Amino acid sequence: MSQKPFLLAAEGLTRSFDGFKAINDLNFYLDEGELRTVIGPNGAGKTTFLDLITGRTRPDEGTLLWDDGKHDLLKLNEYEIYRLGIGRKFQTPTVYNDHTVTENLVLSLAGLRGIWHSLFGKITPQQKDRIAEILGIIKLTDHANRKAGILAHGQKQWLEIGMLLAQEARLLLVDEPAAGMTDEETYRTGELLLSLAGKHTIVVIEHDMTFVRQISQGRKVTVLHQGHVLCEGPVDKVQSDERVIEVYLGRKSKAA
């Protein structure tokens, strides 16, 4: 394993639903600044793994440590985990439909999260500039005052990524960002994620192998199968691994 201090370390994670082991003795280490892609067939436990990291579900067994062991994520709840700098984009776009695009970003801005601040805190000019900048990055400047609910599917996906940016998260967990997007949009999403790599640590869960090739670029790819890490390595190596071909690529699907 890497000698560098790790950002996230999962060891022996197990989570079962009614006897079905969605995550089974999973070991996963992530370094600061990595852009890691996680692939695996349906039901491999990818989304459950994100649920475990973000505190949405709790494991039956195992440990989950953050920032070189400084924090035990299993002892924290959702918003505390978020406040450590772990942001998540959900599989189906989850934005506040009844709020405007700007309001969505305002709600995600890094900063104090208390009641007092929400009542009396003012939005600083720097924050306003940051929002404008993010709107530019996610190409929604023209839609700033429209309700998020009426955006197109792809735009919602981008808005959600924008919300992660506003949060200034250290770790971005991105669940199937290309789902439901056109090839053009998918490509631009890939570019966006690549431009963020380095500044943020990113974990991308994806089905679309073209997209995976675009963003991994020789970086490490993790293959999950039946809740367990099947193999790790660059995309070419992974794609030629016989076990992977058997369980995943052998019945490759682009289904969202």
Add this chain to the structure above:
Amino acid sequence: MATSMHKLSARNSKNRLWLVLLIGCMLASLDTVKAQERTVRETVAAAAAASTPGEQREIILTLKAKPSPEAVKWLEKWKEGGIFLQKGEGDLVTPVLLTGDADRDGGYATLRVSDNSPLLGSDGKAIRINPKEVEFADTDSGLRRAMKEVSDLAALANPDTVKRIRAIQDSAIGQKQEKLPSLLLLKSIEKDPGALHALDEAIAIIQLRSPVVAERIGACTKLGEMSSIPASDTIKTILTEAVAAKDTATIIAAKKALIAIDAHISRINAVGTAFRGLSLGSVLLVVAIGLAITFGLMGIINMAHGELIAVGAYTTYVIQNIFATGLKLSPLGFSISIPGMGLSGSGLAMYFAVAIPASFIIAALVGVLLERSVIQFLYKRPLESLLATWGISLVLQQILKFIFGSNNVQVTSPAWLSGNWTVNDIVFGWNRVFVISFAVLIIVITWLVLNKTSLGLLIRAVMQNRNMAACMGIRTERVNTMTFAFGCGLAGLAGAFLSQIGNVGPQMGQLYIVDSFMTVVVGGVGNIMGTVISALGIGVADQTLQQYLGNPVIGKILVLGAIILFLQWRPAGLFVTRSRSLD
């Protein structure tokens, strides 16, 4: 159990005759054998005619030789002043009964007490007597005491086992030592185990007051072994006396006995509480099971659930009246008359058998109407289903008021519901037994429908995944309607059931609505078994708290508080329906 008791009493009645005779002979040997050949009537007549109270008493006491119900009947008549004394020539007095209707002068026909023949005047004509003009046979306290001795003895010899046991138990009251001989005598010939137990207890209780110390101690020990509750007070008195007299042996015996009795009492209370809790839980279960379907399985917050219960109860009311003399209703000034079948007795009693399916069907039809008109639009808006159904409940209540009036209506429940069954000092009321059986019946019906019918299969499929079921060609709309109607039908059944044990009125449903929701929430939404266990649990908890606090309202409030705390521990109820899809 019931059949074996029946057999026992049948066998005993065969032995009854010689038992009575035996008592008679043996008691007679104690008394003067003066009038063996007299019949009861003749004895009573002789006593009534006797000149002095002492003589009267003596004659009456001879009846102890034949302690028959007939004698009791005559003595009652005497005490009521029903025996009149027609004075003849000299000291001749003839006790007579008056019979028939009064004539113009207020006279009645007469019958001799001694032989039931009419009293004839010197002219050979029947004498008519005006009760205001003649004396009636009076009683004084001594005579009444004698009469009571006779009737007590008659009660002890009563062929009816239940009545005999009660007489035995009564005889112990007051611990009169003079009652011991007849009880001991009865014990020597009694066969019925229940009566024997009662005899032992009564004898021991009387012996508690025996002048012989050893006998008192023996009685204490015996009563302790029998865990006799009626003896408790007397033993306490004896204990106080013994402490004052520093009578160590009696103190020990009395204390031991009291400990045993107290243990028995708390056992009875525990079983009694559990039983009452079980029956309350069954009521909760019956009223909540329909909600467990509509709310638990379908997610519809049906605030009109209580009114569907009322619909079932009123259906029972209507059916009962159809079986009897019919029903006149005047909704909004229209007059509707429903003819009755004029049945009575066991024919009328059959109405409940019709009312059960009828209340299910009527409530289910109302459910279909509601589902099609309102609820089908609210499947994805649970909070709004709560509000809309509350509006419906207001409307239904008002409709019921229009049809049946705002007051409670009378639904008669079968007489046997007020009876009870006592085992080992624990009283099992038939109404509670009925409640529990009904709950079991409903659970079985629900389970069968959900698990053994194709409708049940469809219901479970649609409730688990509406979209998937629709994709597989299931007509989910129809299944929704059927499921909702089934839940409403169960509410109707609950109404038929509640009409037997509570009031029937337009607002009756409101009493149960909060309880029903709590039961389903605690049980875990979507889980029928959870509802069953939570209903029984809440019922037992409620009764236990009542037992300790002695106050039903505070008990109920505490239960509500406990439920809120319980949901801290298990926010999703007892049984969580786990799935990967949250929200």
Add this chain to the structure above:
Amino acid sequence: MSNQPITSRVQLPSLILSAVFLVILMPLLNSFGLISDFTLGNWGKYLCYGILAISIDLLWGYTGLLCLGQALFFTLGGYMMGMHLMRVIGGAGVPTFLSMVGRTEWPSFFGPFSSFPFAIAMVILVPGLIAAIFGYLAFRSRIKGVYFSILTQALTYGAALLFFRNELLMGGNNGFTDFRTLLGFSLREMSTKRGLYIATAVLLVAVVAACKWLTNSRFGLIQRAIRDSENRVLFSGYATANFKLFIFVISAIIASLAGALFVPQVGIINPSEMETGKSLEAVVWVALGGRGTIVGPIAGAISVNVLKSWASSGATADFWPLMLGGAFVLVVLFMPKGIMGIPEQLQGLLKGIGRKKENTKDLSPSPILSDESDLLSSGSTPTGES
């Protein structure tokens, strides 16, 4: 916020006009005899109900918490004020509700209630504290949606059972009545009644202003975000339980203040005010007026109650429950945004008709029935018109 909805700017002048009308003009017209004392008294009641309706809307319309216990907080405020009013009646001995249960002296907890400031403090503290404890327990264990409604209903039910008992020494089912004075003014005097009316109107205006400010702050954004997708807010780093608890306590206090002003105006408080139906009735006002708006609930409360005092006496009395219940069903089915949503609905309807002419295949869900909640509006929304 910089991007306030335009509508609220248009509304502002008319809001100020209404405030002036309610607070100044109505009592003035009354003192000139143009509005009868009876009418002014009724409007005092309606405005209390209006405040109660806002408190429900803050929870339901803005935060998605349908609380069926607001009648409890309203009544508790009323009881706190009632205790003060009973205490200042004066005279020898104790009132009947105490002598009835064998008390010859005031129970000790009544003592400090002879002070008006203490009573007001209790009006705020008691419901606030109960809401805080209950809310803490409920939100900590993430009880939400219908479960929250059912539990608040159970809380109210339990409290009503308690207050119906004479042993609580709060007057049992008769409650408190026969009040004489408030702060030394006779409650029978019209000037006192007018004063109470003005106090109610001022409180209403203050509550409206506070709610406007609250819902337009970033807190308001979070509030509505919790309503629409609580999990998302949790995953945006907000401790949603705290936010919900805060607004729950605030709205309990608002309801309690309304109750405290209600009692001296109607002259009686008893536990029937906290029966479960009362909370639901107040929810009807909010639903009818339009939840998620500030003005809607007040309009709903006033219009339903004006209608009620007209319809619930005389020949139509028996039909009132039918009207109320029926109206409620219709509002839920066809007007989810209430009176306030009618213009929007009409617009949508017109647009829908226009679009249908252009392209019959366009089946985008009409805005009439689409719910704000992303959880609830997924899938096709059945409409009455299809």
